[in-house]
Amino acid sequence: xxxxxxxxxxxxxxxxxxxxxxxxxxxxxxxxxxxxxxxxxxxxxxxxxxxxxxxxxxxxxxxxxxxxxxxxxxxxxxxxxxxxxxxxxxxxxxxxxxxxxxxxxxxxxxxxxxxxxxxxxxxxxxxxxxxxxxxxxxxxxxxxxxxxxxxxxxxxxxxxxxxxxxxxxxxxxxxxxxxxxxxxxxxxxxxxxxxxxxxxxxxxxxxxxxxxxxxxxxxxxxxxxxxxxxxxxxxxxxxxxxxxxxxxxxxxxxxxxxxxxxxxxxxxxxxxxxxxxxxxxxxxxxxx
Amino acid sequence: xxxxxxxxxxxxxxxxxxxxxxxxxxxxxxxxxxxxxxxxxxxxxxxxxxxxxxxxxxxxxxxxxxxxxxxxxxxxxxxxxxxxxxxxxxxxxxxxxxxxxxxxxxxxxxxxxxxxxxxxxxxxxxxxxxxxxxxxxxxxxxxxxxxxxxxxxxxxxxxxxxxxxxxxxxxxxxxxxxxxxxxxxxxxxxxxxxxxxxxxxxxxxxxxxxxxxxxxxxxx
Numbered sequence: 001x002x003x004x005x006x007x008x009x010x011x012x013x014x015x016x017x018x019x020x021x022x023x024x025x026x027x028x029x030x031x032x033x034x035x036x037x038x039x040x041x042x043x044x045x046x047x048x049x050x051x052x053x054x055x056x057x058x059x060x061x062x063x064x065x066x067x068x069x070x071x072x073x074x075x076x077x078x079x080x081x082x083x084x085x086x087x088x089x090x091x092x093x094x095x096x097x098x099x100x101x102x103x104x105x106x107x108x109x110x111x112x113x114x115x116x117x118x119x120x121x122x123x124x125x126x127x128x129x130x131x132x133x134x135x136x137x138x139x140x141x142x143x144x145x146x147x148x149x150x151x152x153x154x155x156x157x158x159x160x161x162x163x164x165x166x167x168x169x170x171x172x173x174x175x176x177x178x179x180x181x182x183x184x185x186x187x188x189x190x191x192x193x194x195x196x197x198x199x200x201x202x203x204x205x206x207x208x209x210x211x212x213x214x215x216x217x218x219x220x221x222x223x224x225x226x227x228x229x230x231x232x233x234x235x236x237x238x239x240x241x242x243x244x245x246x247x248x249x250x251x252x253x254x255x256x257x258x259x260x261x262x263x264x265x266x267x268x269x270x271x272x273x274x275x276x277x278x279x280x281x282x283x284x285x286x287x288x
Numbered sequence: 289x290x291x292x293x294x295x296x297x298x299x300x301x302x303x304x305x306x307x308x309x310x311x312x313x314x315x316x317x318x319x320x321x322x323x324x325x326x327x328x329x330x331x332x333x334x335x336x337x338x339x340x341x342x343x344x345x346x347x348x349x350x351x352x353x354x355x356x357x358x359x360x361x362x363x364x365x366x367x368x369x370x371x372x373x374x375x376x377x378x379x380x381x382x383x384x385x386x387x388x389x390x391x392x393x394x395x396x397x398x399x400x401x402x403x404x405x406x407x408x409x410x411x412x413x414x415x416x417x418x419x420x421x422x423x424x425x426x427x428x429x430x431x432x433x434x435x436x437x438x439x440x441x442x443x444x445x446x447x448x449x450x451x452x453x454x455x456x457x458x459x460x461x462x463x464x465x466x467x468x469x470x471x472x473x474x475x476x477x478x479x480x481x482x483x484x485x486x487x488x489x490x491x492x493x494x495x496x497x498x499x500x501x502x503x504x505x506x507x508x
Contacts, residue, residue: 027291048298064342103301106364112295115304150294160412213339215302
């Protein structure tokens, strides 16, 4: 797996390959499989994201009772009102919450890069496909771009909340979605890398503070922020805006921030929102 | 790690470590036993004990013991599935020494009465390590076919095993050796690139100095 976004940009310039082709070649080399097999496997992941979105059940609650039904509320709101963010972002938010809730309710989802952050990439990707009518093949290529970005983050830093806080999960997912979105809109390889960097920058420092240690509060709603940040970073990159800190250095900063975080803010359920009076009350009720 | 670890796996939520990883530990221990599990004593440690219930870790482990995959929609109802399949189980809270926070000790009995005790840890992203088998240290991921060979701690045992594998055209990916004391009981944990045929394992067990062989077969 690539360890640097700069390396991907340089290789793309030297070979004329696009971002997704480089990631596919790397995958074939690493797993010793043919290009078609690699493509079919990743396309299956995209298909699974679609199915998970369709399988959302607005009547379900998680076992703890902390989350559920909000996806349905957003859907009806966007159907019947004019959301402040507009229809498109309304649908993005709806999809992000639905996927997060499906995950908490033990339904089948695609970890991207983790289960807690599973709503970000599908919310952005599925909504963009609905808006621009991309084919599933084009979506799969964008998924290569997203996984390439996630791979660099995983090898330079981390993608687990227990290691680096929520910035490592929602932040990484947002960077992946941002890069994928830029690719879909025809942005350059460099723009892809900078969109990823700007998304990650804007979520830098986000702590992992789940109530009762469960992937529910605040995880479900943070998928919304990850998706919205991804789209705004993608638009900035497509407009020509660039991260003043090079993308790889942004990832390294995320690692350093994660390492400096106290343990109580790294998925232990002992700090932040988990340690509020209401958070503690909820925990005590669930643990009974 | 590869791209399907970044976008993927397809899994039943809510947590890759507390749910998908827990399924995989159950699955791997079931495969190590090599037969249908009829009874399981499940000891939850650390974060598995503290937050496992809300994450469905308990149901995930039982699902794994039943051989269900990480994306099987029956995982939330695995207790009912276990009843149908004749698997009885019990849970307890335990405290292990020097263990990963997401650890579980499984004491399983198979339909022939065969028993196995193993400690597994879920190390993130749905990936696992088997850390101990029958009280002896081990350290493997369950992602490759794996031989666990129990032998007497004396010269020549390792070469017997490695040369038999070589003769069968089986390449060793990783190998670890442990012993309880000099001249006592030893164990080799060998991850290999090809599946080892059953008759080769039976032949290994006949070798002088080899006490027992447990094999993790990844083929269905």
